[in-house]
Amino acid sequence: MVTRGLIISIPWLALVNITFALLVLLRNWLFSDIDRLYEVGTARAATIDLLMLTVIVLFSLSLLLVWRKKRGLSLLLLLAGLIWSFCSVWFIAHLQLPFAWPLCTTLLMTSLAALYFYPVGLVCYALPLWIAMPVASVMLNQGVSLRFLVVWLIFTGILVYGRFILLRWFDEAWLRHQQNQALIARLDALAHQDPLTGTANRRAMEAVLENAVEQDKGFALIMLDVDQFKRYNDFYGHQAGDECLAAVALALKKVVRSPDDVVSRYGGEEFLLILFDATEKVAERVAARIQESLRAAAIPHAASTVSDSVTVSMGIASMTVGQTASEVIAQADAALYRAKNAGRNRWSC
Numbered sequence: 001m002v003t004r005g006l007i008i009s010i011p012w013l014a015l016v017n018i019t020f021a022l023l024v025l026l027r028n029w030l031f032s033d034i035d036r037l038y039e040v041g042t043a044r045a046a047t048i049d050l051l052m053l054t055v056i057v058l059f060s061l062s063l064l065l066v067w068r069k070k071r072g073l074s075l076l077l078l079l080a081g082l083i084w085s086f087c088s089v090w091f092i093a094h095l096q097l098p099f100a101w102p103l104c105t106t107l108l109m110t111s112l113a114a115l116y117f118y119p120v121g122l123v124c125y126a127l128p129l130w131i132a133m134p135v136a137s138v139m140l141n142q143g144v145s146l147r148f149l150v151v152w153l154i155f156t157g158i159l160v161y162g163r164f165i166l167l168r169w170f171d172e173a174w175l176r177h178q179q180n181q182a183l184i185a186r187l188d189a190l191a192h193q194d195p196l197t198g199t200a201n202r203r204a205m206e207a208v209l210e211n212a213v214e215q216d217k218g219f220a221l222i223m224l225d226v227d228q229f230k231r232y233n234d235f236y237g238h239q240a241g242d243e244c245l246a247a248v249a250l251a252l253k254k255v256v257r258s259p260d261d262v263v264s265r266y267g268g269e270e271f272l273l274i275l276f277d278a279t280e281k282v283a284e285r286v287a288a289r290i291q292e293s294l295r296a297a298a299i300p301h302a303a304s305t306v307s308d309s310v311t312v313s314m315g316i317a318s319m320t321v322g323q324t325a326s327e328v329i330a331q332a333d334a335a336l337y338r339a340k341n342a343g344r345n346r347w348s349c
């Protein structure tokens, strides 16, 4: 989150700092020979120019660091903060430039807005500048000015309170973001999951299959139908029928390789299993495991003529090159039909 925040706000902080550094660099052109007016010597002017060029380089580097997600940003911010504080003291105490105070306060406010969520960086950049203001005042007034002290304390209060407000907005935005993520996850589950069994619904299953065909990913299918489920419903009631389907789904989920393979509810009391990178032989082994899993679940089915507990019939098909998803499904469906006709509680390929 902090990294994302820095990617957004560092370009703005860099823009402000580079612009201010350029203003100082171009001072003689912008403010008609200001160096001569304030009697800035050649050596001092060269020092200022060099420091401003350093600020430009530091903020250009900070952009690179943030975009490439590298460490060391706080060190660059500290160096920039120290340069600005040195220049501010010199502008205020020695040159008595009127625009030095607004320069300081603007830089401080800008750093607050850009770095309020990154305390280390904020302290590195803002602390030297914040200290430079009273130092410059003491040097300028040759002593402590009570009026300046009051203004400085008020300004400090504004900065601290401002950070507190910004952090509260940040928390609010983060909370909304988390709520939205939870909502998206819920909507996604509603759109792709069968609410009764918690398996993938038909739409999700079809999307997975089409994707697999597009990417030439091999798979085998097991189309599965609960035996004599109408009798189950008639005997135990519809509510118990629903619970039975959920229990069958649980038994199916236990036998597949999660999360690669997909268990989906094809409709009514029919399920479709997608087994990736599986041959018909592998699918037959899974079918045997399904029978075992259901035997272990032992869901009573007193009305069945096949067994005392719930059983399933299964049709197996595997994808061959050039086949569409619906062709493989039709093949598995035909195999299921054969398993039903052969007496149920079995599989057919």
Ligand SMILES: Nc1nc2c(ncn2[C@@H]2O[C@H](COP(=O)(O)OP(=O)(O)OP(=O)(O)O)[C@@H](O)[C@H]2O)c(=O)[nH]1
Pocket: 196, 225, 226, 227, 228, 229, 230, 231, 233, 237, 238, 239, 240, 241, 242, 245, 267, 268, 269, 340, 344
């Ligand atoms: N409780 C419940 N029953 C369902 C649901 N979906 C479908 N059914 C019932 O499943 C039964 C399926 O019946 P049939 O298609 O005749 O199949 P069957 O009784 O299983 O017979 P065979 O498949 O030939 O063994 C119907 O009675 C449907 O009402 C469901 O979500 N809940």
